[in-house]
Amino acid sequence: MASVSGQMAAAPAARATVEAASLHRAIFIGIAVFLAVAPFLLYPVFLMKVLCFALFACAFNLLLGYGGLLSFGHAAYLGTASYICAHTAKVWGVPPEVAILLGTASAAVLGLVFGSLAIRRQGIYFAMITLALAQMVFFFSLQAPFTGGEDGIQAVPRGRLFGLVDLSSDTTLYYVVATIFLAGVLFIYRIIHSPFGQVLKAIRDNEPRAISLGYATNRYKLVVFTLSATLAGLAGATKAIVFQLASLTDVHWTMSGEVVLMTLVGGMGTVFGPMVGAAVIVTMQNYLAHLGAWVTVIQGVIFVICVMLFREGIVGVLAKRLKRPL
Amino acid sequence: MKTGRMLLATALVALFAGGAEAQVSVKLGVLNDRSGVYADLSGEGSVIAARMAAEDFKAEEKGIKVEIVSADHQNKPDIGSNIARQWYDQDGVDVILDVPTSSVALAVNQITREKNKIFINSGAAASDLTGKQCSPNTIHWTYDTWALANGTGSAMVKAGGDSWFFLTADYAFGHALERDTIAVVEKSGGKVLGTVRHPFPGSDFSSFLLQAQSSGAKVIGLANAGGDTINSIKQAAEFGITQAGQNLAGLLVFITDVHALGLQTAQGLVLTESFYWDLNDDTRAFAKRFAERNGGKMPTMVHAGVYAGTLHYLKAVEALKDKDPAKVMAKMKEMPTDDPLFGKGQVRADGRKVHDMYLFEVKKPEESKGPWDYYKLIATIPAAEAFRPLEEGECPLVKG
Numbered sequence: 001m002a003s004v005s006g007q008m009a010a011a012p013a014a015r016a017t018v019e020a021a022s023l024h025r026a027i028f029i030g031i032a033v034f035l036a037v038a039p040f041l042l043y044p045v046f047l048m049k050v051l052c053f054a055l056f057a058c059a060f061n062l063l064l065g066y067g068g069l070l071s072f073g074h075a076a077y078l079g080t081a082s083y084i085c086a087h088t089a090k091v092w093g094v095p096p097e098v099a100i101l102l103g104t105a106s107a108a109v110l111g112l113v114f115g116s117l118a119i120r121r122q123g124i125y126f127a128m129i130t131l132a133l134a135q136m137v138f139f140f141s142l143q144a145p146f147t148g149g150e151d152g153i154q155a156v157p158r159g160r161l162f163g164l165v166d167l168s169s170d171t172t173l174y175y176v177v178a179t180i181f182l183a184g185v186l187f188i189y190r191i192i193h194s195p196f197g198q199v200l201k202a203i204r205d206n207e208p209r210a211i212s213l214g215y216a217t218n219r220y221k222l223v224v225f226t227l228s229a230t231l232a233g234l235a236g237a238t239k240a241i242v243f244q245l246a247s248l249t250d251v252h253w254t255m256s257g258e259v260v261l262m263t264l265v266g267g268m269g270t271v272f273g274p275m276v277g278a279a280v281i282v283t284m285q286n287y288l289a290h291l292g293a294w295v296t297v298i299q300g301v302i303f304v305i306c307v308m309l310f311r312e313g314i315v316g317v318l319a320k321r322l323k324r325p326l
Numbered sequence: 327m328k329t330g331r332m333l334l335a336t337a338l339v340a341l342f343a344g345g346a347e348a349q350v351s352v353k354l355g356v357l358n359d360r361s362g363v364y365a366d367l368s369g370e371g372s373v374i375a376a377r378m379a380a381e382d383f384k385a386e387e388k389g390i391k392v393e394i395v396s397a398d399h400q401n402k403p404d405i406g407s408n409i410a411r412q413w414y415d416q417d418g419v420d421v422i423l424d425v426p427t428s429s430v431a432l433a434v435n436q437i438t439r440e441k442n443k444i445f446i447n448s449g450a451a452a453s454d455l456t457g458k459q460c461s462p463n464t465i466h467w468t469y470d471t472w473a474l475a476n477g478t479g480s481a482m483v484k485a486g487g488d489s490w491f492f493l494t495a496d497y498a499f500g501h502a503l504e505r506d507t508i509a510v511v512e513k514s515g516g517k518v519l520g521t522v523r524h525p526f527p528g529s530d531f532s533s534f535l536l537q538a539q540s541s542g543a544k545v546i547g548l549a550n551a552g553g554d555t556i557n558s559i560k561q562a563a564e565f566g567i568t569q570a571g572q573n574l575a576g577l578l579v580f581i582t583d584v585h586a587l588g589l590q591t592a593q594g595l596v597l598t599e600s601f602y603w604d605l606n607d608d609t610r611a612f613a614k615r616f617a618e619r620n621g622g623k624m625p626t627m628v629h630a631g632v633y634a635g636t637l638h639y640l641k642a643v644e645a646l647k648d649k650d651p652a653k654v655m656a657k658m659k660e661m662p663t664d665d666p667l668f669g670k671g672q673v674r675a676d677g678r679k680v681h682d683m684y685l686f687e688v689k690k691p692e693e694s695k696g697p698w699d700y701y702k703l704i705a706t707i708p709a710a711e712a713f714r715p716l717e718e719g720e721c722p723l724v725k726g
Contacts, residue, residue, distance in 0.1 A: 043415065045411045045412065045415075046408060049404070049408055142498075142526065143498075148498070149497050149498025149499055150428060150499055151428050151452060151498075152403060152429045152433075154435075154436055154459065155436045170415075243403070243404050243407050244433075244436065245404070245433050245436075247402075247433075249402040285405055286409070289398050289399070289405070289409055290395065290396060290397050290398075291398070295361065296361050296400075
C-alpha cells in the first residue's frame with residue numbers, strides 16, 4: 001500500500017512542500033520586517049527578552065518537536081552559557097561577541113557530554129537523566145565561587161561589538177539581538193528541512209524502522225541534542241548581555257519547565273509555534289506583573305486550557321485550520 | 327470680541343495655575359515578591375506602607391503629587407531588571423522601593439545607578455548593597471546580613487549565650503552568614519564549639535540538630551534562610567531543643583515566619599530585627615492603622631522600612647521643591663532621619679541607613695496575650711554599633 005499510494009502522492013506532496021516553503025519564506029520575511037520596526041512600537045528591552053526566550057524555545061523545540069526527545073534539563077545549557085558569557089565579559093573583559101561565543105561553546109560541550117549519557121535511555125528515563133544532570137549544574141552554580149551564589153553575576157558590561165558598535169544603547173543592542181535571533185531560527189529551520197532533519201523525523205516517528213533502514217540513530221540523536229543545547233546556550237549568552245546579569249534563575253529547574261510550557265502553548269513540532277509561545281508567556285510575565293500573585297495562576301490556567309482544548313498549541317491549531325504546515 | 331474674552335479667560339486660568347503652589351509630581355514603584363516566599367514579609371503590605379507614608383505626609387497639600395505603582399518580580403532577577411528598566415525608561419518612575427531577594431536588589435541597584443534614579447531598598451539582606459557594590463543612588467534602609475549577624479552574635483554573648491554551634495546552609499550565603507557571626511561571637515568573648523553544613527535546600531535536619539544538641543552549646547545559630555530556617559526550627563521543636571535549655575538563634579527570621587510557625591514551635595527562638603510593632607506608642611499606632619488595611623496582619627520590619635524610606639524621600643523633595651535625583655540623594659543624606667517607626671537616625675555616605683536594632687526572644691505560648699504578641703525585647707543594639715562601620719564596607723564612595 002505504501003509504495004503505490006506513495007508514488008501517486010509524490011507529485012502533490014512535492015507541490016505541497018514547495019508551497020509550504022514559499023509560505024515559510026513569506027512568514028520569515030514578515031518576522032524580519034516586524035523585528036525591524038518593533039522597537040518603535042514596543043519597549044526594546046522587553047522585545048529582547050522575548051527574542052532570547054523565543055530562541056531558547058525554538059532550540060528546545062528542535063529536540064522535542066523534531067527529535068522526539070523530551071529534555072527536562074534545558075535550563076542547564078541556558079544557564080551555563082549565561083554564566084560563562086557574563087564571567088568572561090566581566091572578569092576577563094572580552095568583547096561581547098567573544099563572550100557570547102564562549103558561552104555558546106560551553107553549552108555545546110555540556111550538551112555533548114550530557115547528551116551522550118542521556119540518549120542511552122528513552123522516554124521518561126531520558127527525561128529524568130537530563131533533569132538529574134541539570135540539577136547537578138544547578139548545584140555547581142550554587143557552590144562555585146565565580147557564579148556569585150544566589151547573588152549571581154551582576155553588572156556585566158555590554159561592551160562594544162567588534163570594538164566598534166557601542167551596545168549601551170538599548171536600540172542598538174536590540175538590532176544585534178534580533179540578528180542573532182533570526183540567524184539562530186533560520187539555522188534551526190535549515191536543520192529541520194535538511195536530509196538530517198528528515199532522518200530525525202523518521203527516528204521520532206518510528207525508531208526501530210529507522211534502525212532497520214540502516215541509520216545509526218544514536219548518532220543522530222546525539223547531534224540534535226548537542227545542536228539544541230548549543231542554540232539554547234546562544235540564547236542564554238545573549239540574555240546575559242541584554243540583562244547584564246546571570247543568575248540562578250537561569251539554571252533552576254523551573255526554567256526547564258517554563259521552556260516546555262512555551263513550546264507546548266505555542267505548538268510543539270511547528271516552526272513558528274515556540275516563538276509565539278515564548279511571546280505569550282513573557283508578555284504575561286511582564287505586563288501582568290502588577291497583578292502580583294495572579295500571574296502564576298493565570299499562567300497555570302492558560303496551560304490547562306491549552307492542554308484541554310488545543311493540544312497542538314496555538315500555531316498547531318492554526319496550521320490545522322489552514323491545512324498548511326507552519 | 328469673543329476671541330478677546332476667550333483670551334482673557336485663558337490668561338486668567340494660566341495666572342491661577344501659575345499662582346498655585348508649584349507642583350512636583352513623583353512616581354514611586356514598589357517592586358517586590360507578591361506571589362512567592364517573601365510575599366508575606368513584603369508584598370502588598372509594602373504598597374500599603376508606601377501609600378500610608380504619602381497620606382501621613384499630606385503630600386498633596388504640600389504640593390507633591392504622589393503616584394504609586396507596584397509589580398511582582400517573582401524573585402527572578404531578569405524579570406525584576408526588566409520591570410525596573412521599563413519603569414525608569416517608559417513609565418517615568420522616580421524611585422523604586424522595597425525589592426527583597428539579593429540578586430534582584432543588586433540588579434536594580436545597577437540599573438538605578440545607570441539611569442540616575444533613586445532606589446530605597448528595604449527588603450533585601452545583601453550587605454554588598456552598601457559595600458562593594460554601593461551606589462550613589464541607593465539607600466539600604468531596614469537591615470542587612472552584617473547587622474543581623476552582629477546583633478544576634480554580640481547581644482547573645484552579652485546575654486550569657488557564650489558557646490555556639492552553627493547549622494549552616496551549604497552555599498555562599500550561608501557561609502558568609504556563618505563567617506560573619508563567628509567573627510562577632512569570638513570578638514565578644516564567646517566561643518564556637520562546632521559547625522555543621524546542611525545541603526541547600528534541605529528537608530531533613532535531624533542528624534544536624536542532634537549534633538548541635540550533643541555539642542552542649544548554649545546557642546545553636548541557624549545560618550540559613552527561608553524554608554530551611556522554618557524546617558530546622560520545626561524539627562528542633564520536635565527534639566525539644568529549646569525546652570531542654572539550648573537557645574536557637576535565627577540569623578534571618580522575620581515576624582511573619584514566627585506567625586507561620588506558631589508560638590508552640592517557635593518559642594525560645596532568638597532573633598534580631600530593626601522594628602517590632604509593639605515597641606512603643608508610635609509603632610503601636612502605626613501598626614493598628616496598618617493592620618486595618620492589611621487584613622489584620624501586623625507590619626514587618628520591611629514594611630516599616632518602606633514607610634520610613636518613603637517619608638524621608640518626600641521630606642527631601644519638599645525641602646528642595648525638586649526631584650532631581652542627585653540633589654534629593656544629597657538632601658536625604660544630609661538631613662537626619664526622623665520618623666515614628668525607627669526614631670532618629672541618619673543615612674550614611676555609603677547609602678546605609680543606621681538606627682537601633684533589637685534582639686528579641688520569641689515568647690512562650692502562655693506569655694503571649696494574643697495574636698501577633700510574639701516578642702520579648704532582650705537587648706537594644708545602639709545605632710552606632712548596629713551596622714558595619716563605614717570604613718569596613720569597601721564601598722568606593724567612601725574615601726578614607
